[in-house]
Amino acid sequence: MTSAKSESVTMAENQILRCGWLTKDPIYIKYHDEEWGKPQYNNEALFEMLCLEGQQAGLSWLTILKKRENYRKIFFNFDPHKISKLTEKNVKLILNESGIVRHKGKIDSIINNAKCYLQMENEGEDFSTFIWSFVNKKPIINSWKKYTDIPPETPESAALSKALKKRGFKFVGSKICYAFMQACGLVNDHVVNCVCSNTYK
Secondary structure (H helix, E strand, C coil), X not given: CXXXXXXXXXXXXXXXXXXXXXXXXXXXXXXXXXXXXXXXXXXXXXXXXXXXXXXXXXXXXXXXXXXXXHHHHHCHHHCHHHHCCXXXXXXHHHCCCCCCCCCHHHHHHHHHHHHHHHHHHHCXXXXXXXXXXXXXXXXXXXXXXXXXXXXXXXXXXHHHHHHHHHXXXXXXXXXXXXXXXXXXXXXXXXXXXXXXXXXXX
């Protein structure tokens, strides 16, 4: 009886339609179903995702996703105040951590970006308000029929990239910014037949 029930659940799961970029990795599916495209407004959560998207450069997102908990542990759950105090000595120790991408430029960028974040805060600029201003404070809802139609960047991501670079942020190119915008729900790029296409509208 248990076997039949399990088989039924598996068949039902296989019939669920999702975005075509997904693999069958359970971690990826969970991320797609519960996070990707969901509007995020929390300052530190947005900062975390921006940093992680920068770590992805040249790699797959799944690689970073599997290392996310290690990043959170090493970088104080992406608390900018604590990250900003890390020294060059700390960086050398972090580069010995096998659970993250050991790329000095990328590690340095997290510390640099934390300092930029705090500079904005000190100047009275709220990070979430700043980020969401590039979509007029409202998610852009797209209706792509297939994931291959989705552009790698947009005028909005280019504008965000330019503004972040002006404030000193690193690893924030237009394509990285668009992936960030997709992840944090500034744009809803779930394809129309995806089970999540209407979840966050």
